[in-house]
Amino acid sequence: DxxxxxxxxxxxxTRGQHVTLRCSPISGHKSVSWYQQVLGQGPxxxxxxxxxxxRGRGNFPDRFSxxxxxxxxxxxxxxxxxxGDSALYLCASSxxxxxxxxxxxxxxxxxxxx
Amino acid sequence: SQQGxxxxxxxxxxxxENATMNCSYKxxxxxxxxxxxxxxxxxxxxxxxxxxxxxxxxxxxxxxLDTSKKSSSLxxxxxxxxxxxxxxxxTDENAGNMLTFGGGTRLMVKP
Numbered sequence: 001d002x003x004x005x006x007x008x009x010x011x012x013x014t015r016g017q018h019v020t021l022r023c024s025p026i027s028g029h030k031s032v033s034w035y036q037q038v039l040g041q042g043p044x045x046x047x048x049x050x051x052x053x054x055r056g057r058g059n060f061p062d063r064f065s066x067x068x069x070x071x072x073x074x075x076x077x078x079x080x081x082x083x084g085d086s087a088l089y090l091c092a093s094s095x096x097x098x099x100x101x102x103x104x105x106x107x108x109x110x111x112x113x114x
Numbered sequence: 115s116q117q118g119x120x121x122x123x124x125x126x127x128x129x130x131e132n133a134t135m136n137c138s139y140k141x142x143x144x145x146x147x148x149x150x151x152x153x154x155x156x157x158x159x160x161x162x163x164x165x166x167x168x169x170x171x172x173x174x175x176x177x178x179l180d181t182s183k184k185s186s187s188l189x190x191x192x193x194x195x196x197x198x199x200x201x202x203x204x205t206d207e208n209a210g211n212m213l214t215f216g217g218g219t220r221l222m223v224k225p
Contacts (some may be wrong), residue, residue: 004156023117023214030209032213033212034214035215041217041218042202042204042215042216042217042218043157043213043215044214044215045203045212048210048211048212055210055212056209056210058212064166076153090153090156090157092157094211097211099144099145099206099208099209099211100145100162100163100164100211101142101211101212102147102159102211103157103159103211103213104159105149105156105157105158106156107155107156108155108156
């Protein structure tokens with residue numbers, strides 16, 4: 001079975017532009033989460049979706065939005081990009097929302113904002 | 115904000131030696147997990163310890179949890195060059211499996 005897949009792997013944008021990142025979870029997983037990882041730091045939670053509904057949101061501005069589709073894939077959108085949005089964006093999937101469930105991560109999308 | 119602080123931030127050892135890294139967190143938890151990340155790419159789950167457990171083993175990994183001190187440690191025994199990676203602890207501060215990660219320990223194992 002394929003793991004979590006993310007696209008694109010790398011992306012270069014300029015300030016003020018918007019970006020859409022995509023994620024396909026492991027087959028059978030209904031939960032998708034997004035994390036931002038700035039160089040040298042640990043991942044920070046952005047969103048969690050389950051059965052197409054937002055179940056959690058981290059401390060990120062409204063420029064960040066996401067959605068989950070009927071096939072459980074997900075998109076993360078960031079508007080009005082800032083230099084500080086440059087980071088590795090990680091998608092993770094899990095079967096559900098239980099606290100004892102581990103997350104399966106994709107390889108990430110490296111976003112550079114110039 | 116990040117829940118945990120990891121110590122040390124960087125660790126360099128020789129192959130065959132043991133590596134110990136520590137994690138502290140701030141709020142009560144149900145579970146604590148450890149993840150590994152190679153070269154800034156995706157994270158891989160290593161081990162989960164529940165709040166009512168004090169120690170757990172998985173192969174060359176040993177994890178301890180002290181809820182009174184809000185701290186955990188990860189021990190990698192007989193390290194190998196392939197263990198070179200960043201290691202992160204993560205807690206369920208936000209409920210469910212919306213994880214809060216620490217800042218990580220960057221481990222280098224020299225052959």
